[in-house]
Amino acid sequence: MPKDAVPLIAISLNLSRAEVHGVLSFYHYFRKEPPGRHVVHVCRAEACQAVGAVELESHAKKTLGIEWHGSTPDGAITLEPVYCLGNCSLGPSLMVDDTLQGRVSPKRFDQLMAQLKEPAVGGA
Amino acid sequence: MIATRIYVPRDAAARSVGADQTARAIAFEAERRNISIELVRNGSRGMLWREPLVEVVTAAGRVAYGPVTADDVPGLFEANFHHGRAHPLAHGRTDELPYLKNQERLTFARVGVTDPRSLADYLGHDGYRGLAAALQLEPAAIVDSVTASGLRGRGGCQHFRPASSGRRCWARRPAKSTSCATPMRAIRGRFPTGW
Secondary structure, eight states: OOTTHHHHHHHHHTOOHHHHHHHHHHOTTSOSSOOOSEEEEEEOSHHHHTTTHHHHHHHHHHHHTOOTTOBOTTSOEEEEEESOOSOGGGOSOEEETTEEEOSOOHHHHHHHHHHHHSOOTTOO | OOOEEEEOOOSHHHHHTTHHHHHHHHHHHHHHTTOOEEEEOOOOOSOGGGOSOEEEEETTEEEEEOSOOGGGHHHHHHTTGGGTOOOTTEEEEGGGSHHHHTOOOSTTSSTTTSOTTOHHHHHHTTTTHHHHHHTTSOHHHHHHHHHHHTOOOOGGGTSOOHHHHTTOOOTTSOOOOOOOSSHHHHHHHHHHHHO
16 A cells, blocks of 8 residues: 555545554555565464464564564565464464464474475466 | 275364375375275364374274374374274274263264265265255244244354344345355255245
């Protein structure tokens, strides 16, 4: 959602620019810049935290070299927090694009990320 | 030769820990060893800590193994798990596991037992029996029987809700959307709404 789109949306929906900005900045699924080719959501809810999500979170940020909402310089991966994927008994959980992953150790995280960095079979 | 039926759940939790890879590995190993199997993707039995929970149908009933990763599959075939034999991941008969044995399941009675997308499985577990009986009745008689049963609630899905809807007859009302975790039951649930 580029910045220039805000006044257009405001006029179309008969809202103030401030109201549109409020919604866009409140909901993280609205983006000002395009995400990476893959979006990785790491669960930060209580059940996952109880089984190692905090460690997984710092491992993810360190190995990818980015913070929440950031993208790797090669544009491959965007890192996002998420609050409960409903997979509490099999945490730590994350979503890699549309795929739910459970029991994600730092080692498993590295395997999943390596798959994302590989070029698509047959070329993109 | 009769194919051995092997269950590998396809529900989201089981898939999050590799059930799809496990299922593929089982199909691959069975073919490689020239063993005839019928692979069924069921729901989860609910023992998520043992997912992917693989079940093998034997003469004595369903035998559980878990958690079974794709890497465990060749070793399981070596141990003849497809005949229900012993293995470090074996837990014996599924029905005898304390977690299931001590439960009386109603709404979840078929979950984990059947392939949720199989009409044959649903019919094989008494699915649509009530519906078949209801189709023999006039709409007013159906309302009377539901009222007499004392059934109430479920209003959120637009299923039967006589106690909260003041016994109005829905037979002539337009169909409304319904949703439910088990597709065959959802069809059963929305049928009276539209009929």
